Every structure is written in structure tokens, then in C-alpha cells.
């Protein structure tokens with residue numbers, strides 16, 4: 001049995017807060033052993049707008065996760081995002097005084113240290129320094145230089161930063177709930193980790209996670225991250241449009257969107273009518289489903305057009321051989337792939353988190369791409385560092401649990 005360790009991912013979104021307990025083993029497998037969720041309050045576009053509401057929603061989600069998994073949590077991986085994230089390319093080098101030196105971890109770390117000191121600022125905080133490639137003696141391109149011999153090492157990195165005040169506020173809120181932060185993962189990177197296939201990253205792909213109030217973009221080409229951006233557009237705009245058009249509450253509008261919504265009127269075969277309770281003591285009102293879908297289509301069209309412009313501005317649009325992968329809650333809208341293909345004029349796939357095991361089918365849905373991606377990001381980090389797994393006492397034995405469950409099912413029959 002492989003050694004393993006439990007990590008908890010806390011995805012603080014603007015619609016929901018998910019707490020996902022993952023058992024990560026040393027072979028890189030992830031077993032989700034429980035999860036909790038709450039409606040998000042006090043968080044919008046990745047920013048804390050009401051601290052006490054935010055703290056309450058986080059606590060509610062964490063408690064639900066603890067009850068479901070049977071484990072208590074005191075430290076979490078947390079996502080971070082919003083409009084103030086930025087990705088920049090950086091290059092650094094070191095020349096060795098000793099000729100033909102064997103490159104070790106310290107040499108790579110000193111390149112990272114150089115970048116760290118370059119970004120010393122009160123207004124920005126570094127979230128990730130991701131190596132793209134290394135160049136040995138100005139000629140050979142290598143992806144892992146450790147153990148090779150050379151006179152000079154150059155490293156190319158993607159540096160992801162966030163506005164320090166945004167980072168500090170999220171950190172403060174999490175810590176106010178009594179939780180410690182193990183690490184932070186930027187939204188688009190987390191979603192891309194759980195949803196994209198290596199060949200898509202190689203050929204060129206844009207991952208777009210459309211949530212409640214943010215559209216997170218990550219573009220990959222030749223296997224490396226080329227662009228990362230977060231735009232304040234999301235599903236709550238669609239809900240607001242529905243509420244405004246039919247003069248109903250946002251809660252009712254959200255429920256209509258989820259139960260009767262579609263991305264395009266092209267797919268309505270017979271126009272239905274929907275009777276909805278208006279206000280207490282007043283008669284039901286009747287709306288045409290075509291009008292509801294039209295409202296969704298207009299707003300989604302606008303969102304996709306803005307996202308296309310953003311990708312075109314980056315100069316990467318024509319390099320997306322694998323097209324677009326849509327994820328996040330909004331990707332659940334029926335026929336969204338068809339509408340997106342019409343506007344992007346590229347292949348579109350709906351991306352769901354993959355490469356993990358879980359009893360609940362629910363977590364294999366687009367809205368969990370970020371939370372699952374955070375666990376996978378951590379798992380990749382564990383492979384590279386020598387973090388201790390729990391060897392003597394296995395906190396959780398997934399196979400044993402499956403066997404017990406199968407036993408229980410057998411007993412029932």
C-alpha cells in the first residue's frame with residue numbers, strides 16, 4: 001500500500017465554497033474522501049466584500065466537509081484569483097566559477113531566488129514561479145537540468161503575481177476562521193491542471209473557467225503556459241438579466257436558469273410556457289421559454305465575444321490548434337458548446353475534472369475543476385519535493401473502504 005497524506009482544498013468562489021478532502025499517495029493518485037459546500041456570501045470577483053459573511057460561509061463549508069469525511073481540518077490549500085492576477089515571462093542565468101560543474105538543486109534555487117528579489121515590492125505578491133525551460137551553456141534546451149554538467153545555466157520562467165492587498169484580504173479571512181494556509185493556487189492554473197490533457201497543452205489550447213463572477217483564462221502552447229488572465233464576467237450576469245427582464249427575484253431567476261435554461265434558441269423545438277409563482281398572494285405569471293433562453297443567449301454571446309477579443313489581443317488566438325476548453329459552473333448550460341463554437345469559430349470541448357477517484361459522481365462536474373485542480377497541483381509539488389508522507393499510520397485506506405462498501409451493498413441484497 002502506497003504511503004499517503006490528506007490535504008484539504010478550499011475553493012472560495014463567488015457562487016459556492018467547496019471544501020474537498022483528498023488523500024494523496026506517493027504515486028500521485030488522488031482519492032477524494034469527502035467534501036462540503038456552502039453558498040458563498042461576501043466574496044465577489046475573487047475579492048472579499050463582506051468579511052463576516054465570508055467567514056461564516058467558509059466555516060459552513062468546512063464543517064460540512066469535516067462531517068462528510070470524518071476528519072478535522074486545521075490547514076488548507078486555498079485558491080486565489082480576480083482581476084489583479086498577472087503572468088509575466090522572466091529569464092535569469094548563472095555562470096559557474098568551476099568549469100563543467102554538475103548542476104544541483106541549489107543552482108536552480110538560486111535562479112528562482114534572483115527572480116524573487118526582482119519582484120520585491122509592497123504592491124505585488126508572487127504566487128507561482130513556473131519553469132518553462134532551461135538552457136545549458138547558451139545552446140542546449142533542457143527541461144530538468146539537475147545532474148547535467150555545464151558552465152552556465154539559464155532558466156526561463158512564468159511568474160504569476162497578484163495585488164498584495166487582494167492576497168492579504170483573502171489570507172486574513174481564511175486565518176480568521178482558525179485555518180492555516182498550506183499554499184495558494186491561482187484559479188486558472190488549478191482548473192487547467194484538472195481539466196486539460198497534455199496533448200492539448202502541446203498543440204495550443206485556451207482553458208476558460210466561467211464561474212459566478214469570473215472568467216479565468218489559461219492559454220498553453222508547446223506544453224507551457226503562455227497567458228493567464230481573469231475577467232469579471234460570469235453566470236451571475238445571466239441571472240441578473242433574467243431577474244430584470246421578468247421582474248422576478250434573483251433566486252427565482254437562478255432557479256429558472258438552471259431548470260429551463262439553454263445557450264441558444266436554435267435548440268428549442270416546441271416553445272414551452274413556464275408558470276412561475278410571482279409574489280405571495282399574487283397570481284402565477286407565465287413566461288415563454290424562448291424568451292428565457294434568448295436572454296441567456298444574448299448574455300453568453302456577449303461574454304464569448306469579449307473573451308475572443310481578449311484572446312485575439314494576446315496574439316495567441318491563431319495558435320490554438322486544440323481550440324477552447326470550457327469549464328466552471330456556466331459550462332453546464334445545455335448547448336453551450338454549440339454557441340461557443342459559433343462565436344469562437346474553433347473546436348470547443350466541455351472540460352470536467354479528471355484523474356482522481358471519488359464515490360460521488362457530482363465532483364466530476366465542471367464547477368469542481370478548480371478545487372480538484374488544487375489537489376492535483378499539490379500532488380505534483382509533492383512529487384518534486386521530499387515532503388513526508390504518513391507512513392506508519394495510513395490515515396485513510398481507500399481500497400479498504402471500497403471493499404467495505406461493496407460488502408455493505410452485498411449485505412443489502
Ligand SMILES: Nc1ncnc2c1ncn2[C@@H]1O[C@H](COP(=O)(O)OP(=O)(O)OP(=O)(O)O)[C@@H](O)[C@H]1O
Nearest residue numbers: 013014015016211212213214235236329330332367
Ligand atoms: N446547470 C447550469 N446551467 C446554467 N448555469 C449553471 C448551471 N450550474 C451552475 N451554473 C452557473 O455557474 C455559476 C457558478 O459556477 P461556479 O460554481 O464555477 O462558480 P464559483 O467558482 O463559485 O465562482 P467564481 O469562480 O466566479 O468565483 C453560477 O452563475 C451558476 O448559475
Ligand SMILES: [Mg+2]
Nearest residue numbers: 013014211370
Ligand atoms: Mg470558480
